[in-house]
Amino acid sequence: MHKAHRYIPLGDTDRQEMLDAIGVSSTDQLFASLPEEILLDHPLAIAGPLSDQELRQHFHQLQAANRVAGRDVASFLGAGAYRHDVPAAVDHLIQRGEFLTVYTPYQPEMSQGTLQAIFEFQSLIAQLTGLPVANASMYEGASAFAEAVLMAARLVKKRHKVVVSRAIHPHYRQTLATHIANLDLEIVEVGFDAFGATDAAALAAAVDGDTVCVAVQSPNYFGVIEPWTAAADAARAHGAISIGVVTEALSLALLRSPGEAGIDIACGDARSFGLPLGYGGPYLGFFAARDEAKRAMPGRLVGETVDVDGKRAWVLTLSTREQHIRREKATSNICTNVALCALAATIYLALHGRRGLVRLAEINLQRCASLAGRLASAGLSRRFASPFFNEVALRSSKSVAGLLESFEGAGILAGVPLGPDYPELADSFLVAVTESNPPEELDAFLRAASSLA
């Protein structure tokens, strides 16, 4: 008599037995505490219930209306979100119900699988960043960056200046501005030089005794590899915290790590490790720092311990930092992390391992260098004469918007224009090349450039 639904295992006799046990005649009586004037007298105007097949049709139609890489177009878009091949095992393992359908591991005796995997993730991020402590993940790179600045402000109290390179991803800087708008902090932006790197002299000049932190990105938004040392040295000279932002985590396999270069906090996005582009999310924020900062860290931390029988085990630890204990005095309001994304990255890194990850980074480097080298003769020259990893800024003599649209007509999403965020670079756009762009796509790009650029 009641309409059954596949996600609600309540049969008619169940319903009656339960109502009888409770001592009410209908479920309506259970809602008696809601004022009558707010109760709806009709169902929500939402289509459905749909069957699995009807759902497939609906969503298939939506996804078919997109033009995406690998299916409809060749894509060279990067700018903080890099396309990479994902081994099949990653997605299969993260869909195991034992990982997919569990909550934050508050009850460690029943959650050792998740806890151990997070401990492995922390260990891998610490190795890649060259810093001793990494947390269990953040929402995504930009909010991880904002949290890094907030942590710096906890470590270096009563200072006000947040010195930020303009070559940091615009979204990251905008997100930071939103997050500190109501705090007693002021953002001081430092420009970039003719090589597309943060202006080292201007950076050193901007840092003083009132500086909370100094933040740079490498490879920066223009793809330029920056030495971390300028920020690390400037910060150290004035007792400030240095922050290194990484939006392409794969670069860490090849490039000098922030920790090695003296950076205090490394943060950014590790989505490149086994997660789809997915039109922007969910991504994988990471956060690593020096050992002495661990009690000021935001987010979850997993630590090793033993059980009453002396067996090795893992547990959420240092939770007195967190909101569910400290409430308004917590180091952060964060409750959720992105544990499943961190698991995907852990699996991805385990599969690639010591040799695979470095070789993968080399393939990215070689392909990007090759394309950038060949494009010069096709009228697209490098905007900055600086070392780059898998992304490079190219300059065009034609209107960038028009050029990109022409490329699109030829089935190529050629790049991300720089003009909207950097008016002085309106003649340039970013081109990313990864192992997901096979050599034929590079050739096609070159052919299209020869006729269009």
Add this chain to the structure above:
Amino acid sequence: MSDTTIAHPERHWKNEGLLFDLSRPGRIGVQLPAAGVEEAPVTELLPPGLLRGDLEDLPELSEVDVVRHFSRLSRKNYSLDLGLYPLGSCTMKYNPRINEETARYAGFADAHPLQPDRTVQGNLALLWQIEQALIEATGLPRVSLHPSAGAQGEYVGILMIKAALDARGEKRRYVLIPDSAHGTNPASASLAGFEVKELVSNAQGTLDLAEVERAMTEDVAGLMLTQPNTLGVFENHILDIARIVHGKGGFVYCDGANFNAFVGKAKPGRMGIDVMHINLHKTFTQPHGGGGPGAGPVAVAESLVPHLPVPTVERTADGRYTLSTDRPLSIGRVRSFGTSFGVMVRSLTYILAMGGEGLAKVAEVSVLNANYLRKRLEGAYHLAYQSPSLHEVVLSDKNQSAHGVSTLDIAKRLMDYGFHPPTIYFPLIVSGALMIEPTETAAKEELDRFVDAMLAIAREAEENPDLLHGAPFDTPVRRLDEAGAARKPVLTWMAREK
């Protein structure tokens, strides 16, 4: 020892080491493509000073090793797929598998967030559709899909309130928060630069009208409440509360963590709520995945629409969709790129799988299930508040504490009976709280098994309390030295080895 017993009764895969312990030089778990271009020596392309040393600590494993390792780890987790996971306030409901399928369609998974709008009309239409569905469900006119989690939703909501006050030229110092609230509420308000004033709940476990009236002054930006509150009790004076708060120029923020209790039955927009976040990983079945990813869209009243984060999805007169940053009074950007789009695909799939009628049934059955548990467990366990329960019920260890048994003991013993424990020691206003939320996806026989386990534990508490102090016995590991873990933290494999 009989012939059928082997020397080591513990199976080897139950003691799975760390990835780093399993590593063997010379193994690899991927086949990489050839570069396919003429390669230059790396040191010619990059100055040696920019290069790092060997990543000697990264593991070396084959694909077989990796799949076995994580499969073995997975068996150490209890999961929702295995049975009841009655964590109060977390809404651990079944995660439909069709959601995982739709979210992986190539047109969604392979879309780059900075593609031109004309190439992602399907994605923008999808975002438009889920916003419309959440508008319909909340009765509020716009929804920001940006926040990555409930706590970020709270923060964004509070920032919008701040922006609205700024636009009116008002500086207000305080936010009112009940003592039963989630810890994220005060943490978020404080991050936004407000000071928190705590409101003491009354004997019914709800907000006291007189207390709200007294505390709601003109230097208060607003009130953050949870509806129904963390006791599972509906704030039945909501309309009066909203009138008081609005009367002093403040805003009513609703923590929507418990939306599952009344979705499809009543709309927050009709309750005088100005802003509310919705945890898509609770009410709308995004899997929790061991702690995320989730998403915390924020629905707002007209007064806050000008302050929504950017970009928003807009529909043009000719039915095309665009991402718009044209919102001069916006609080700005709250994350990189757009939204946790994959979460939006899953939740919209779920919403359409339920339909309007199905969603009302969600609330109805989640409330039925919670009340059934309440009825069968009260008596054996102390019921913290007599007020009517909606989707969850809060019990306590008051009866068992006479025998020296605590909520922690009860929770740990439940594991031996094959259940994940409820949320414990929250809300803070109930000493030794056991906060139980079965959700609508729990079958009656599963609820009965849970009740049987809880009643058996209540008997054990009287007859053999020491047994409970030692529990659990039948889990991959037993009670842990948590104090030791915090005193001398070992947070990485390297810290342990070196």
